[in-house]
Amino acid sequence: MVKREKDQTTEERILKAAKQVFVRKGMAGARMQDIADEAGINKALVHYYFRNKEKLFGVIFMEAANKLFPKINEIFTAELPLFEKIERFCVEYITVVIENPYLPLFVLNEINQDPEYFLQKVWSGRSRPQPEKFLQQIEREIKKGTIKRISPLQLLLNLISLTIFPFVAKPMFQKNLGLDELQFRSIMEQRKKEIPKFIIDAIKK
Amino acid sequence: MVKREKDQTTEERILKAAKQVFVRKGMAGARMQDIADEAGINKALVHYYFRNKEKLFGVIFMEAANKLFPKINEIFTAELPLFEKIERFCVEYITVVIENPYLPLFVLNEINQDPEYFLQKVWSGRSRPQPEKFLQQIEREIKKGTIKRISPLQLLLNLISLTIFPFVAKPMFQKNLGLDELQFRSIMEQRKKEIPKFIIDAIKK
DNA sequence: ATATAATTTAACCAAATGGTTAACAAAAGT
DNA sequence: ACTTTTGTTAACCATTTGGTTAAATTATAT
Known part of the structure; x- marks a missing residue:
């Protein structure tokens, strides 16, 4: 059977x-x-x-990349207040990844193995991320005085690190902290609200 | 020649x-x-x-793991005020990893491929991380009222994520943001002070 | 019904790969 | 000097692995 x-x-x-x-x-x-x-x-x-293997892999890799990268770019280019952008990014991103927790490590690892392949294959189709807009928005908020002085690039790194890393290190965290699938999932759910709160507390004046 | x-x-x-x-x-x-x-x-x-390959790999993997994990545990068990612990962790950890930027992704990836091997091989030698002490210290600070109410576990995840992730995603960031080796290194150097400042701003009352 | 096209399989092939062997060279012991 | 041990190599071996082929089966069209 x-x-x-x-x-x-x-x-x-x-x-x-x-x-x-x-x-x-x-x-x-x-x-x-x-x-x-x-x-x-x-x-x-x-x-x-x-x-052949390469072709099949290409399909799977692109499928994975297309699940992860456009979401980031959406946030970069959206017309939204900074704080709201941060909130929506965390919620939406974690929602996607929580259902595919192994995708980020897979994609990052393959990029690491062959960055050129990645560059050519993933961004030949015009969807190249443009963080400039987001970085400028942060600078504007600083000048307006609504948030503290911080390197926009560092803030961007922080946002992405906080959101993605726990999934990349999922097996390690689970083994280290003794978390089953349900507990891990629940903690990630919490992070949807925890991360924005954390970031905004850190930069709000 | x-x-x-x-x-x-x-x-x-x-x-x-x-x-x-x-x-x-x-x-x-x-x-x-x-x-x-x-x-x-x-x-x-x-x-x-x-x-054979497995034996040789074992040596390399352990060498890598021993460069990354004890540093984390040191911080967990040290007798230091919370803020100082956070500062020292960032500085010391980034200092190590900046000279071996590809180790974290390597180790995380191999852990992901075979978590059991990891569990048995890395922690059979008594150096099993004990985050409990660190988590309790955070709880104590909350009760003392020196920092805001936050899940100690979430704060721990945040600290580690902020510190390690940029190295895991190094090739991606470099390609995306157009950073050469020197620029990347310089940004990571900045993070030694940026991350503690960011975290403390986020949790200080 | 029957020819034609699309799908599926078992058997096979060539290259790659981890690992071994036997012979040779260099060092160390006597 | 020569014997033994250690280090090094070319050639070889068995298995794995990506990929092919030809035959068989199933679906589709006429």
């Missing part, structure tokens, strides 16, 4: 399996056979649909 | 090469041949000194 999900096309099954295997083991550690097994099909079928 | 560093034993050359290759490509992506080439020796020599 093979447990094939019904109403799922073969291509979908392969993609689902590939995501599982690639995200868990990385490009180098993933095996085409593992992907085929996970999908419950013959290995040659994987090649039939996606030609 | 083979460029062998003088006064370096073969074993040292292998370890240095292995570190380079493992940290850059990860356990799965590293090739014994690459390590031999990087060390400028025959592949069999690598096996002569370290038997």
Whole structure:
């Protein structure tokens, strides 16, 4: 009795399996056979649909990148008051990542392995992040005197670090602090409000 | 003309090469041949000194882990006022990592690939982190009224996230913000003072 | 029904890769 | 001097792995 999900096309099954295997083991550690097994099909079928490992990996990587990067850029370019922007970024970002907790480490690791591939593949399609606008907005708030003097770049690093890192270090934190899935999830939920509060307390005058 | 560093034993050359290759490509992506080439020796020599890939990897991984984890624990267990602890943690930790910027991602990634190996190998030697003391210290400060009400665990996550994440995401940040090595380094130097200031501003009453 | 196209599989292949062996060279011990 | 131990190498081996092929099966069209 093979447990094939019904109403799922073969291509979908392969993609689902590939995501599982690639995200868990990385490009180098993933095996085409593992992907085929996970999908419950013959290995040659994987090649039939996606030609080779690199192509299949490209699809999965782009899927992951497209789940993570546009959200960041949205915030950068949105027309919103600074504090509200920070709040919305945390809530929306954590909401996405909480359902895919292993994506950030996967993407960061693959970028690290081959930054050029990343640069070319991820941003050839015009969605190149433009943090300038966000940085300028911070400078404006400083001049207005609504927030303390702080390097806009440092503030940006802080915001992203606080939001993403706990997911990157999820297994470490869980082992170190003895947290099960539910506890971890709950703590991340808390952070949706905790991070904005923390940041705003730090910069508000 | 083979460029062998003088006064370096073969074993040292292998370890240095292995570190380079493992940290850059990860356990799965590293090739014994690459390590031999990087060390400028025959592949069999690598096996002569370290038997197999897993053993050699173990040495490199432990070396990396021992550079990163004890520092964290030191701060947890030290007898210091909270604010001073935070300051010293940032300064000391960034000082270490700035010279080995790729270690955190390497270690986190390998932990992610096999959390059990990590648990057993890294903490079998009694240096298991004990964050309890640090968390209690935070609670005490809250009751004393010197800092705002905040979940001690969240504050701990914030401290570590702010300190480590920029290194984990180094290639991404560099590509995104167009930073060369010197600029990146300089920004990390700034963070030694920026992070404590940011945190203390956020929690001080 | 039957031809045609799309899908799926078992068997196979070549290259890559971790690891071994046997011979050789250098150092150290006697 | 020569024996033994240690270090080093080229050649080799077995397994893994990405990828191919040809045949079989299923779906689609006529």
